[in-house]
Amino acid sequence: MDLGLISIIVPVFNRSETIVKTVNSLLKQSYQNIEIILVDDASTDISFGINQLFVRSDPRVRALRNSQNMGVSATRNHGLKVAKGNWIVFVDADDWVEADYIENFVKMAQKSEAELLISGHLGDHSLARLELPFSKKMMTSREVIEDVIGELGPIGGYPWNKMFKRSIIQRYTIHFHEEISFLEDELFTIEYAQHINKAYYDSKAYYHYEIQEDSLSVNGLSKMLPAIKQRDAILLAEGIDPDDYRHDPISVSRKDWGSWKENLKTNGSESF
Structure with missing residues (x-):
């Protein structure tokens, strides 16, 4: 079963030093029926220029730009509005993925017929380095929500280790709340999970998360x-x-x- 076009939305803000590695990892995907939507949030560096170079080199890449800096929620929503794929994947502009990242999601969807696919991830922060037992499992909507809000659940509320069905996002007008600047990604995941019958989780890591040195007061x-x-x-x-x-x-x-x-x-x- 071919899942058809898959949209990969990448919000970009002043990521000229990392965006090349990110996009190159997406262009090398073994599942090639993808569109890569780079949405620049009015960067003040050369990020948008780099995005335009990718557009010229590969027809699967689209480069959009916010007229003013609007934040990551509005930037992701911008990508959602123009996405054409049957499924939606989010990737951050300072992370990178394995070559079979999308293909693994496709196989998970084919095997499970779930409406939410969840992958493991690797990173340099303490929770990502936890050695969790390798597992694959079906999950109910409630189990996903409980795991997202739980203390040490492996799923997490972030959108970048998941693949979402665009028809569900559209049917229930699910979006990132632009008035919220923290936990907006967890809220998006929970709202989406409300409207699914089942999810499939594969703990094998295909996503590499590069944590930024930010502190919260x-x-x-x-x-x-x-x-x-x-x-x-x-x-x-x-x-x-x-x-x-x-x-x-x-x-x-x-x-x-x-x-x-x-x-x-x-x-x-x-x-x-």
Whole structure:
């Protein structure tokens, strides 16, 4: 079974030093029926010029550009609006993938007929270096949501180790919330998972995640609250108690989550 065209959306902002490696890894995919949509978020370096060079060298590449800097959510949404593929894959502009990354998704879809395909990943951060037992498994919608919000679930809320069905995204108008600057990717994944019957997870890693040296202050963490509130509303609608799965991106301990909430209150941030 051929899955037809697969759209790969790459948000780009000032990634001139990494975008070449990223796109080259996509052009080398063994599954070749792809379109690579590079969406530049008004970069101030030469990223967009590099993207245009790729367009000239391969007809599968498209280079778009936001008129002004709008953030990663709006940039991904821009890509979603123009994507033509039956399936959607997201790749970050400072990461790279194995040559059979897309082909593995295709095989997973053929084998399982699932509406969400999930791959393992490798990175230089502590959670990615965890040696999890190799596994392949079918998952229900609820299992995906519980894993995404769980403390050490291997799936994660990020969109870049997953393949999504575009028809589901369109039918339920699923998008990245542009007013939210933290946890917007987790919210997208949870909202999508609400509308599937089953997902398929293969822990073998095909995606290489290069973590950036960014730190989050208490004030930065407070920006997560809008996404957390929307996420909790979804969980309650699914019959899941959010307090059973509290965690934050800095620590996986419930104790630290509680301390974080107290810090927010002490600093006069928005309360739950």
